[in-house]
Amino acid sequence: MIIAVGSGKGGTGKTTVATSLALALAAADGPSLTEEGPGRLVFLDCDVEVPNAALFLKPTLDESETVGIPIPQVDLEACTFCGRCAEVCAWHAITVVGHQVLVFPDLCHGCGSCALQCPEAAIREIDNVIGTVESGRAGSIIFGQGTLDIGQPMAVPVIRRLKKKHLSAMTDGVAILDAPAGTSCPFVECLRGVDYVLLVTEPTPFGLHDLRLAVEVARDELTLPVGVVVNRDGVGDAAVDDYCREEGIPILARIPLDRRIAEALSDGHPLVAALPEYGALLDELLGHIKAEVRR
Amino acid sequence: MRQLVLLSGKGGTGKTSVTAALADLASRTGPVVTADADVDGSNLELILNPRLMESHAFMGGQVAAVDPVLCSQCGLCVDVCRFSAVIPAIDGHRVDPSLCEGCAACRYQCPDDAIRMQLQQAGQWFRSETPFGPLVHARLFAGQENTGKLVAEVREQSRRVSLEIGRDLVLVDGPPGIGCPSIAASTGVDLALLVAEPTASGIHDLERALAMLEHFRVPALVLINKADINPHRSRAIAAFCREHGLELVGRVPYDAAVTGAMVRGQPVTVFDPGGPVSAALQQAWEKVADRLTAVAPASAAT
Numbered sequence: 105m106i107i108a109v110g111s112g113k114g115g116t117g118k119t120t121v122a123t124s125l126a127l128a129l130a131a132a133d134g135p136s137l138t139e140e141g142p143g144r145l146v147f148l149d150c151d152v153e154v155p156n157a158a159l160f161l162k163p164t165l166d167e168s169e170t171v172g173i174p175i176p177q178v179d180l181e182a183c184t185f186c187g188r189c190a191e192v193c194a195w196h197a198i199t200v201v202g203h204q205v206l207v208f209p210d211l212c213h214g215c216g217s218c219a220l221q222c223p224e225a226a227i228r229e230i231d232n233v234i235g236t237v238e239s240g241r242a243g244s245i246i247f248g249q250g251t252l253d254i255g256q257p258m259a260v261p262v263i264r265r266l267k268k269k270h271l272s273a274m275t276d277g278v279a280i281l282d283a284p285a286g287t288s289c290p291f292v293e294c295l296r297g298v299d300y301v302l303l304v305t306e307p308t309p310f311g312l313h314d315l316r317l318a319v320e321v322a323r324d325e326l327t328l329p330v331g332v333v334v335n336r337d338g339v340g341d342a343a344v345d346d347y348c349r350e351e352g353i354p355i356l357a358r359i360p361l362d363r364r365i366a367e368a369l370s371d372g373h374p375l376v377a378a379l380p381e382y383g384a385l386l387d388e389l390l391g392h393i394k395a396e397v398r399r
Numbered sequence: 400m401r402q403l404v405l406l407s408g409k410g411g412t413g414k415t416s417v418t419a420a421l422a423d424l425a426s427r428t429g430p431v432v433t434a435d436a437d438v439d440g441s442n443l444e445l446i447l448n449p450r451l452m453e454s455h456a457f458m459g460g461q462v463a464a465v466d467p468v469l470c471s472q473c474g475l476c477v478d479v480c481r482f483s484a485v486i487p488a489i490d491g492h493r494v495d496p497s498l499c500e501g502c503a504a505c506r507y508q509c510p511d512d513a514i515r516m517q518l519q520q521a522g523q524w525f526r527s528e529t530p531f532g533p534l535v536h537a538r539l540f541a542g543q544e545n546t547g548k549l550v551a552e553v554r555e556q557s558r559r560v561s562l563e564i565g566r567d568l569v570l571v572d573g574p575p576g577i578g579c580p581s582i583a584a585s586t587g588v589d590l591a592l593l594v595a596e597p598t599a600s601g602i603h604d605l606e607r608a609l610a611m612l613e614h615f616r617v618p619a620l621v622l623i624n625k626a627d628i629n630p631h632r633s634r635a636i637a638a639f640c641r642e643h644g645l646e647l648v649g650r651v652p653y654d655a656a657v658t659g660a661m662v663r664g665q666p667v668t669v670f671d672p673g674g675p676v677s678a679a680l681q682q683a684w685e686k687v688a689d690r691l692t693a694v695a696p697a698s699a700a701t
Contacts, residue, residue: 114410114575153576215502255614257579370629372599
């Protein structure tokens with residue numbers, strides 16, 4: 105059972121909800137969102153451009169692996185400078201200038217077409233490191249996070265590796281994924297193959313605008329079941345409520361506008377740890393998700 | 400031409416609210432071009448009250464399509480695709496456009512010449528008029544790739560419009576994160592204003608955004624938003640700025656007027672001109688404007 109926590113707009117409280125859900129599940133007898141009963145509890149920070157969940161869950165990370173993209177390395181002895189590699193490259197990541205072949209690693213998507221097409225078989229592929237996947241534990245939670253290297257544009261391969269490492273063999277238990285902001289390719293990559301999408305929003309015009317976009321991707325494009333958590337309830341207007349009612353999207357929880365929450369989070373304390381009175385709200389949210397998934 | 404980009408790393412720190420206020424303040428000496436480079440969460444249009452003038456299709460990348468008549472189901476395309484985008488089927492293989500990276504490796508490998516690359520419309524970009532000057536904004540279609548390419552288009556168009564109206568300034572509202580769209584929003588700009596939040600996440604992400612800007616050699620200023628949420632961490636940001644030789648241009652207090660302005664669809668400096676947020680932003684803008692005048696335009700070097 106894999107739950108992704110997303111939002112569209114940044115800063116609405118994805119990480120707050122995702123980490124608190126994981127802690128609430130860990131505090132129960134075991135993650136038993138499904139009929140099979142307790143199993144592993146996995147938390148993955150898929151917001152690899154700006155991963156923050158570790159600041160709240162404070163895991164011990166004892167395993168680290170690099171994520172690379174295969175980029176071409178040309179054997180200049182074998183190369184005839186015919187230019188076929190540059191011709192087939194959709195990203196202009198390789199070019200032939202006289203008796204030189206230039207490779208631009210940051211533009212390469214690692215498709216391997218240049219190596220396949222080289223008539224002299226003069227291209228082999230080497231790994232260009234773009235990020236890291238780290239793993240460890242936060243109490244009983246199996247924790248994983250991806251981090252994109254500074255200056256690297258492509259977040260998707262890091263997310264793909266993180267999910268593959270922790271979810272490909274997953275048969276029982278619960279995984280909670282902290283999704284990246286926005287609604288473009290990193291968000292889509294995070295949502296692929298999940299069972300349920302929880303969208304955290306705030307009741308403001310910005311929150312609503314980006315919630316609509318996130319629903320378009322999660323529900324309409326990827327045909328996943330979605331539910332909404334309204335954070336900072338009471339801050340703006342009623343338009344998010346109206347939208348959810350019209351669209352038939354369930355609002356599964358409301359976290360009130362409470363300055364104490366903002367202050368606790370600003371110091372890196374998870375919501376349920378700093379303000380235990382919100383524990384009941386999260387247990388209720390878990391119950392709603394359970395009911396939604398069964399439907 | 401001077402371009403200022405607003406970034407933060409972390410989302411929701413107030414980039415767009417600050418950009419809208421700066422558009423208002425900058426426009427008091429004449430219309431200014433604003434560019435919304437957050438193309439998959441474009442919110443500036445909700446505050447700047449735009450009147451749509453032009454709408455253009457944005458062509459993204461290519462996607463492979465298999466001709467089922469020519470396809471002999473040899474499966475070479477399935478083998479060479481590293482993005483698992485080709486779905487084998489007995490009545491002709493199929494490509495999942497949402498997974499296709501557009502590399503065309505399959506097309507070049509296909510012995511039946513059954514694969515064609517098709518250019519996809521991935522979104523739209525718009526030119527609008529606002530009370531503060533022209534706005535260039537865009538919409539990426541749901542779940543599309545090529546965000547960076549659309550951001551580059553918005554940047555280029557805003558530069559063009561700025562030349563057209565003869566104002567030496569473009570304000571760019573950047574996306575969250577530090578990857579492809581943020582890089583496209585930052586490369587070649589003259590100055591970045593980092594909107595930071597005094598929170599554990601805000602400081603962590605400020606440092607990542609700053610490292611990205613240093614990597615691309617973009618000078619940066621820092622503005623602390625919601626500064627009084629955590630005075631201790633606000634002081635930590637100020638100390639961080641001193642250590643790294645970064646100018647701190649202001650501290651904006653947390654104030655319900657910011658959300659009030661958003662609900663009303665106005666920059667906060669229009670909604671509550673006499674309030675503490677407007678006062679802090681006015682002072683910050685004067686410092687940013689001074690620095691903008693001082694920097695040599697990046698575009699002059701190219």
